[in-house]
Amino acid sequence: MNPILKLNSGIKVYFVLVIISFLSVNFGYSQNNLGLLTGILRDSSTNETIEGVTVVLVGQSTVKASTDNKGKFEIKTKVTKGTLTLSRVGYRPKTVAFDLSASNTIEIGLAKAENMLQEVLINTGYQRISKERVVGSVDVIGTELINRNVGANIIQRIENLSPGLLVNHGDAAAQDAFLIRGRSTINAEAKPLIVLDNFPYEGDLENINPNDIASVSVLKDAAAASIWGARAGNGVIVLTSKKGKIGATTVSWNSNLSYKGKPDLDHRKIMSSADRIALEKFLFDNGRYDAYKNPTTLGNRIAVVPDAVELMIANAPDLDAQLAQLAGQDVKKDLRKYFYQGTLNSQNAVNVSGANDRMQYYISTGLDQGRSQLVGTSNQRFTLRSNNRFKVTDRLGFETTISYIRTNNKNGNNDGMGTAPSGTYTLSPYARLADDNGNALPVYLNYRKGFLDTVGNGRLLDWTYRPLDEINRETHSTDKQDLLFAVSADYKVLDGLQASLQYQYQHQAGNGRDLFSEESYYARNNINDLAQINRTTGLVTYPFPLGGIIWQNYSSTRSHQGRGQLNYSKNWKQEHQLDAMAGFEIRTIRTQNENYQNIGYNAENGALANQVDLLIYFPRRTTTATRRIAFNDYKDGAVDNFLSYFGNLSYRYKNRYDVYASLRKDEANLFGLNTNDKGTPLWSLGAAWDMAKEDIGLDKLFSRFKLRGTYGVSGNIARNANAISTITLNTSGTTHPFPTAYLNTIANSKLSWERVKQWNAGIDFEFLNKRIKGTIDWYTKKAVDLLASTPVDPTYGVSSVYMNVADMKGRGIDIQINTQNIKGALSWETVWMYSHTSSKITKYLLPVASTSQQYLPITLANPLEGRPLYSVFALKWEGLDPANGDPQGLLAGNLSKDYNALYNQTPLEDLVFFGTAQPTHFGAVRNRLTYKQFDLSFSISFKFGYYFRTNSVNYTNMFAGDWYGHADYAARWQETGDEMYTAIPSLVYPANVNRDNFYKYSEALVQRGDHIRFDDINIGYSIPKLGKLKNVRAFLYFSNLGMLWKANHRGIDPYYNNNPREARQVAFGLNLSL
Known part of the structure; x- marks a missing residue:
């Protein structure tokens, strides 16, 4: 059953609960x-x-x-x-x-008190403690900084706001979107644990409305994060939602509208039209297309031939003029005009909050909507949230939270520069996608024009592919709904002792729908391919029925989480402060996925073809082979159960000495029986000493000089690994349409969580009357029992299984310094952030590949002892041969052009190691200036110490189907002496795939990713009171302002390697309350 429908039935209950919340507010005020x-x-x-x-x-x-x-x-x-x-x-x-x-x-x-600051509270998800008492490494990001950015998700909002938190872009983001203190795993989840209002958030991060978030706590070391046990190895990001504040009812409104221009398509370097035509003439003259001049086989009749080559085959008298016309065309012109658009997004949020002596309340709603840079796309997010806290008696408190989120994303068949009906061919640089009147033109990327003009003698559906028409002939939509309900009660048992019970239910349901109308190329291609024509009557029958095709995917994630907890706090003799906490929690997560394909779909009435033969193999019109109609429905699901026991204790003496300890035991059905029986605990210890409060003279210079030290063990789990055997159910197999079960994993009773052991030493300091303050943290991490895919005997039914076979070690430093440069009517503050992180594999029990191929791709995790997980290796480059422009390498220490041996047989020790594909040094500098009611802030960020591999010519692909090619073709070696100025190999025919692969993975194409970037500017004007309005602030926000410096000399922005570069963004926003 569609989980969206299941969830809709629950939405009625949700709105009833919201109404009760409103009535509760009115009742509270009527006392x-x-x-x-x-x-x-x-x-x-x-x-x-x-x-x-x-x-x-x-x-x-x-x-x-x-x-x-x-x-x-x-x-x-x-x-x-x-x-x-x-x-x-x-x-x-x-x-x-x-x-x-x-x-x-x-x-x-x-009376004013100079330099007094409001106490900063850190929310760990289990308790709130003063930052003054923290012994671990924690950052707190408040509402003002969260709202400085207009990003639609919370990670965008907090980028460059916490040392150690790395948000990746470009190739590095394909590996890890964001990390805390680097990566500590191979195949398990590498992202930090996300906690929302005291419980792990199991939904999509895009669902969370940043306008509902009051603060973000980033827990980085073991003492801060290990209370989360087997899920804290990657760090923890704790999101605390806004709640009602004591005082009169306040209505707040936040709104912004942002616009980003069309992307820079020229940043993706493709061949010029003239160069592409010249290459095609070279191939034509060298016999590459001889078989297509007078085709005698079906394969040659349908095989795709470039437009310029078709003209050469036709050999019209005005051939040169026709080719010159093609050379003057630029596909990017049509793509830019018809396929790309400026990005427009709006965010609006309204909340009502307040409190009286018996209750606090917060009710909010938000609506975000917009479009992306591709024509035919739209997105929308609606949020509704209610939080109420009731003081039932002086001892008993009760709190409820209800949240409903709905997101909808739609797009047509538009991949921009990647537009193509299949992955075999790209568009040509000289392709035209529309005529002068904007009417769609065909391109031939699946079948040859001559074949389509004659096949079926006009009895089949139109078989041409017109990319511009296809944008609106397909609709791909994703509708997600997220319902969350939480309730908690706390009771003051004795003075200083409080008991609490918490429960949270969350259900996220997704409905994915891919609709290919009958007019879509995807539907027409399937229908025509199996169409049968009676040679006597000319009657056409359609085994693949007329109509559209609809793919539907239903997903559902339900979680139940409960916690019982005791908190104790005692302060005595003004010298001792003791806080302790202990409890247990239970969590169940149930996931389900279903996928269905329906063909012969009538969009007008929703009817489907009811007589589809799935058994017969039908003759095809595009090959001599036969095929049956694919029917790949499937269903899968999983249930994860967790049981945990936890506790911590902190003690402060004389407001200057702090000690801390935590302990946790986790059990889960993901782990093996041996692991659960053993119950290895995860724990942490820490201490801190504020030396500025000692009578040793430091207080004359420092108002704070706090030394901190922690050590602990946290964990990590991988849901793709299981202690028991799991299967997937399909409604059909690869060779038959009958229900089939596939074995996914086999039992591993020894499967255990991964463990991360971490040391952290830190200093917090303030001096010059708090004009300068900051934190410095050094850390080392050792991750053990890491999971990796391990080959097993294939007679088990699977080829590999996840086992604990590796260790990893990392280290780093995080620094943040705040300086108050100018005080007075004009104030100027600067925040300096710098982080360094590095890691390497220290143990790997699986065999190391004997040759280099496995270690050359930089987006794949290839563990190798002594090296980072995402290492950048390259084949040794010895330049171009002056005689013919061939690339040259080293084989066994000798100059070589044996490309088969260079690419396939170079031993691992002969590879050139550059470093890692992820930044190892990163940070930002943020300045803020205020003058009266004006404020201005701007941020500059940097990332150093990493590498990426750029694209260049690949003649094998350029001859086969990559018609875009690469602009480097124009700078290739063409005559002796060119090797002094270029590293781009000469053109050879036929292409040598090993020659191309050697060049692709050689030193010549490895580039430094180091760069400095101008991130954004925020300019605001505030009015404390305007009529009945208060706290009015209008602002302009400019982002993605470009690079100030880059290490590579090819003009490549590492964020957009081989991709169009995004344009600058401008936003206008207004915040006010009454």
Whole structure:
């Protein structure tokens, strides 16, 4: 059953719950209180009113208020006498008494306190602790920085905001989209664990609306992250959603509109039209197309021939003029005009929040929509969220969260420069895709024009391929819905002891739909290929029925997560602070996937062809072979169960010494029985010492000089590895249409989680009256029992199984320094961030390949002891042969042009090692200037210490189907002496595939990826109050501003290697509240 339909039935329940939330808000405010205390807060030196002062009734911490923009507050209280505590950033806290019997209005003055900062709280997903007490490596990113960027997902928003967090782009992103402190695994999940509001988030990150996020905590070392046990080996990113704040109801609105121009297609270097035609004439003259001049076989009749070659075969009197006309055409002109568009996106979010003495509430909704750079695409995200916290009694609290997210993405058949009906041929540089009136023109990339003009004598469907028409003849859509419900209760058992229970249910359902209309080339090609024509009557029958084709994919992920926890906190004698936590949690994740194909689809009434023969092998019109109609429906699913026990303890003495310990045991049905029985714990220890608080003279220079040290063991799991045998069910096999089961994995009772052991030493410092402050962290990581695909006896039914066979070691440093360069009406602050990370395989029990081929591709994980996982190797390059422009290498220490031996037999030790394909040094510098109501910030980032392989000519591919070729063709070796200026081999015919592969994987094409990039500029203007509006801010945001420097001299942006380069983006935004 379609899980979308299942989820829709639950949506009704969701909206009922939201209505209850609204009613709860109104009910909470309707409670009658005995007394009302009002007051005004003023600056004691200027007498100006102060906004944002937190006012709390002593003894009843949930009775709070916050002053408005006129410095006023109101507190409803059931007592006539009491004490208030007042606090605000930049002011000294104050305690005052009140007596309602004497007066229900008071006026209070607060004195400024220089350099006082609001306490920063870190959310680990289990508890919130002051950053002052943290012994591990943690960064906290607040709302202001999250909202500085207009990215649609949270990872885009926090890029370059936390040292150690690397967000990859380009070729490196194909390996890992984002990492914390490098990679610590081979085949398991390498991304950090994402935690949303205390529980692991099992959905798509694109679903989370950044406008609902209040803060992000990045947990990097073992002491910070190991409480998450077997899923913390890659670090943890904890997202904390916004909640209601004490005070009057506030309505906030955030909106932005962004535009990005069409991409730069010239960044993808293809041959010029003139060069392509010249190459095709060379091939024609050398007999490459002789078999196609008077074709005698079906294969030669249908084989694709370039347009220029068709003209050469026809040999018309005006051949030169026709070729000259083709040489003047540029396919990128039509692609740019008809296939690409400017990217336009809008984000809108509204939230209502507030609190009284019995409840806090936060309700938000958001709508994001836009289009990508390809014509025919659209995307939309709708979010609705409600969070309520109720104070049932002074001891009992209750909290609920309900979230609903729906995303929809649509696109047509448009791959931009990759447009083609199959992967065999690319467009030609001189292809025309539309005439002068914008009407679609055919291109011949599957079958030859002469074949299509005559096949079936006009009885078949039109068989031509017109890329421009195809954009709207296919619809590919993905509809996802995510429903999340969480409830928690906490009870104050004793003074300092609190018990809590938490439960969360999440269901993400996806509906993928690929609709190929009957007019689409995909449908017409299938229909015509099997069409049968009666030679006597001329009647056409269609074994592959007329109509469209629809592929539907249904996916469903359900998770149930529960946790029981005890928290204890005790402070005594003003010198000792003890905090402890212990608990257990249980989690079940059930995933299901179903895929169905329907043919003969009628889009008007939804009907399907009901008589389709799946058994017979039918003759084909495009080959002498036969085939049956493929029918590849399938269904699979998995259930993952986890049970964990955890606890931690932290102790502080005299506000300067801290110690910390955590312990966790994980069990899961993913692990083998031996592992679960043994129950190896994951743990961490840490300590910190703030030397600036000692009487040793450091306090004269430093207001903080805190030394930290931690060690611990966390883990990692791979869901593609299982301790038991698993199968996949298909409705048909490869040679028959009957239900079939395939064995995916075989049992491995010794399967264990991967473990990551990490040391971390850090310094936190502040000096010059806090004008300069920062953190420095050094770390080493050792990952053991890593999983890798291991060959097994194929008689088991599979060729490989995942086993714990490898170890990896890494090290690095993270630095962040904040400087306040100018203070006053004009202020200028700078944040400097730098990270270095490196890793290598230290143990690998599987055999090492005897030759080099396996280690040359840089996007594949090829473990090799002593080297990074994604190593960049190359064949030794000895330049071009002056006599003929052949590439030259070294074989057994001797100059060689034995390309078969160079490519296939070069031993591993003779390869040239460059380094890694992922940055090892990276960081950013962010400046922020403010003057009165204006603010300006800009960010520059850098990535060093990595390599990539660029593309160049490959004559084998250029002769076969890569008609784009490469612009390097124009700079190839053509005569003696050219080898002094070029490294591009000469043209040879016939092509030598080993010659091309040697050049492709040689030193000549390895480039440094090092670069410095101007990321963005944010310019804003703020108005504290505008009529009934407050906190109004309008801003302009410019991003993707280009590279300031790059190490490679080929003009390649590493983010867009062999791809069009994205244009600059500009956005306008408005934030306000009332």
